[in-house]
Amino acid sequence: MQPELTLFSTIAGTGSALPERIVTNHELAERIDTSHEWIVERTGIHQRHLVSEGQNTSDLACAAALQAIAASGIDAVEIDLVVVATTTPDLVFPSVACLVQQKLGIVNRCPAFDLQAVCSGFIYALSTADNFIRAGQARCALVIGADVMSRITDWNDRSNCILWGDGAGAVVLRASDTPGVLATHLHADGRYRDLLHAGSAPDGGGCAVRMQGNAVFRFAVRTLDEIVDETLEKNGLQKDDITWLVPHQANIRIIEATAKKLGMSMDKVVVTVDRHANTSAASVPLALDTAVRDGRIKKGDTLLLEAFGGGFTWGSALIKWMV
Ligand code: COA
16 A cells, blocks of 8 residues: 655645725824824735725625635535634624635635634734644645634724724645645733723623733733744744745734845735735735736745734744745
8 A cells, every 4th residue: 555645735726805995094184183193103004905884894705715726726516624713703603614615615624713813813824724624624724814803993082993904814725745834833912801892881882892002012022022933943044045025914013024024125025014004804915916926926936824813822933935
């Protein structure tokens, strides 16, 4: 009998989706006490895409998934795992993953589930799908990060409403005999709920993000610094082995700090925060898809994906680009 090949996973195609409606900083400044200049200086954000009435996380997730499926050249029927990272599901249940499975007409009964790690969600989902494939439990996974953060934003809270956008990004992850996903590293520390959380307000109001921005900023810079070291060290890489940094798009100053840590010039960093703002679980795959589609990311490149989010959660994925 032929011995089983060691299984790895590789990204075969990417896709993304943004709502049509664009809201500029100037529009926000008409409603709350802020300014375009303040938002750009503190965050790098110029605009965000926000859903319209009736548009849901699963709609964006499906649109991104269809692009990823087309880009990878697979038939949707080959998908044997659907993982959606989201903090803003359409419903409490069924999961967005099950809604996507139904909307895409995947009737092969493959497992489908959501995973919640807020802004680190896509890295967690990619790691999970990679492990399914390495374990031989899946061969073709649809991995999506999708969020409609505008639904859990208090639009009167100027301290954080300026940060968020809506969107989705997706990848098709296939089994391969050479590794595309070289490694993933995940972490969480549940002691910091007071610094960043969303839940029902004590006054019985709706669910809204509450954040101590300054403290979150410092923690994010420190932990992303650590994850860069950990990822390089554990994989025997030097800083200049990384071709592209594809960071979570929370704040341009956090992104610049990570690039500095890597000794990387900003023209090797994929930046979409100016146009997309912070789309939570969608941010990394949206940035990835942007740089794949505009031709910056090329076969043989080594990518470092990283993210930090509520929980706190953080993580990285080291990718060899194979297509
Ligand atoms: N417009 C104008 N002024 C604002 C403002 C806004 N939207 N929001 C806050 N301010 C004011 C504050 O009231 C404060 O005024 P004061 O000095 O008179 O008290 C001043 O600006 C500075 O506030 P501070 O919170 O210290 O600003 P900052 O430089 O830390 O920037 C964030 C705020 C939110 C942009 C920044 O902390 C940040 O990006 N943090 C990380 C958040 C993040 O990425 N979270 C998601 C993680 S996945």
